Amino acid sequence: MTYRIFGILAFLIFAPLLGGLLSGLDRKISARMQGRIGPSILQPFYDVRKLLSKQFIIVNPAQIFLVISFLATVIVTGGMFFGGSDILLCFFLLSTGATFLIFAACITNSPYSNLGASRELLQMMCYEPAVLLACIGFYLATGSFNVSDIIQADLPAIIKTPGFFVAFVFILTIKLRKSPFDLSTSHHPHQELVKGITTDMGAKTLALYEIAEWYEHVFLMGFVGLFFVCKNPWSYVVAVVAILATYFLEILIDNTSARVKWLTMFKLAWGVTLLIAGVNLIILMVLA
Amino acid sequence: MGNVKRSPWLLHYDGSSCNGCDIEVLACLTPVYDAERFGIINTGDPMQADIFLITGGINKANQAVVKQLYDQMPRPKVVVAVGVCACTGGVFKECYNIIGGADTTIPVDIYVPGCAARPQAIIDGIVKAIDLWQAKADKMENVQKELNKLDKLEEKEKK
Numbered sequence A: 001m002t003y004r005i006f007g008i009l010a011f012l013i014f015a016p017l018l019g020g021l022l023s024g025l026d027r028k029i030s031a032r033m034q035g036r037i038g039p040s041i042l043q044p045f046y047d048v049r050k051l052l053s054k055q056f057i058i059v060n061p062a063q064i065f066l067v068i069s070f071l072a073t074v075i076v077t078g079g080m081f082f083g084g085s086d087i088l089l090c091f092f093l094l095s096t097g098a099t100f101l102i103f104a105a106c107i108t109n110s111p112y113s114n115l116g117a118s119r120e121l122l123q124m125m126c127y128e129p130a131v132l133l134a135c136i137g138f139y140l141a142t143g144s145f146n147v148s149d150i151i152q153a154d155l156p157a158i159i160k161t162p163g164f165f166v167a168f169v170f171i172l173t174i175k176l177r178k179s180p181f182d183l184s185t186s187h188h189p190h191q192e193l194v195k196g197i198t199t200d201m202g203a204k205t206l207a208l209y210e211i212a213e214w215y216e217h218v219f220l221m222g223f224v225g226l227f228f229v230c231k232n233p234w235s236y237v238v239a240v241v242a243i244l245a246t247y248f249l250e251i252l253i254d255n256t257s258a259r260v261k262w263l264t265m266f267k268l269a270w271g272v273t274l275l276i277a278g279v280n281l282i283i284l285m286v287l288a
Numbered sequence B: 001m002g003n004v005k006r007s008p009w010l011l012h013y014d015g016s017s018c019n020g021c022d023i024e025v026l027a028c029l030t031p032v033y034d035a036e037r038f039g040i041i042n043t044g045d046p047m048q049a050d051i052f053l054i055t056g057g058i059n060k061a062n063q064a065v066v067k068q069l070y071d072q073m074p075r076p077k078v079v080v081a082v083g084v085c086a087c088t089g090g091v092f093k094e095c096y097n098i099i100g101g102a103d104t105t106i107p108v109d110i111y112v113p114g115c116a117a118r119p120q121a122i123i124d125g126i127v128k129a130i131d132l133w134q135a136k137a138d139k140m141e142n143v144q145k146e147l148n149k150l151d152k153l154e155e156k157e158k159k
């Protein structure tokens, strides 16, 4: 029990710090890849502090409520995960959070925001199967959906679930809204959808959205790490290395690819999921 | 909230510019000048922007747009007119449709001259704008503090 409370508290306090640092690292590495010096690693914190100090602009009173709900659900999701709870439940809750975000983008009048919202729905459709399969993979490999049981396994789950891992890392690009799958919100301006779902958010609302994203990223990276964790304490070191390698891979993909159309994204995501995770699933079922 | 200086986000709007100045503005973001090392982001979104870079003069068609963009920006905000067109109307000043520089429609804080304005001059203008923006932010904070004090006084009087 104490372990659970410790996990939840650690997530609440350290996730925004870690998430902000990850995002700062992302910007720094991206800049280096493009031959630029790039901003400081602490830049995301500066940005959020500034956004919070700006005038409060309300486009629609419900918007701020929905963004706060998004933030709250993401925090609860991560808290449950690091508290050792059920991974299926975590992802169901995360989908609820994503729905809040889509509503927050829908209720404004901006066509860019609405476009971002409908594309975010498409993105959800693309990544959900892989997420669900990854959870099932954990169940087949360790016999439980609970994080607290999965980390007590004798061998890390990745040995039995490499296919699920590949599929999950593939859809992670969609989940992190990175190029080539940054359909719903673009990181770069002057594109056809401005900033997509966040277009109509005022400065203060955007700050909350950024913080929610930090929490979400830490949760997702935690899930990547879960593939590598087992009873052996050294496996945690492996997990951290795997997380950093995965994140670096995401940055590399982000910087070397251009955005694709939604149908390509759909075919690729479902193709990879069904082929790689599916084959892994069949093998596990036959072996079991 | 103290120091905001480290993350100025730009909104770049092309008035009736010939595109010369716009190309120079975008050149500032290339690896050669790398404006992002100052934390500068060229956001396309007025509601999240701090510094309004406007190129080209104001004409009858874009006047309302410029005004709306300015109004949508949350305080504190700074306007930088880039290129002589945005400063005064420039070579197009006498055209039948041109009203004049950006300051005919919105309050301009910094003027960056040049036809086209060079990236160095634009970055210089932005750096000046950042200082002004910080000063405005400090002022805003002070005003807010005074207002809070007044609120408290009024509450006391009510009691």
Ligand code: SF4
Pocket (backbone or CB within 6 Å): B016, B017, B018, B019, B020, B021, B022, B055, B056, B082, B083, B084, B085, B086, B090, B091, B114, B115, B116, B117
């Ligand atoms: S100042 Fe010169 S380069 Fe700039 S928009 Fe006007 S005419 Fe074009």
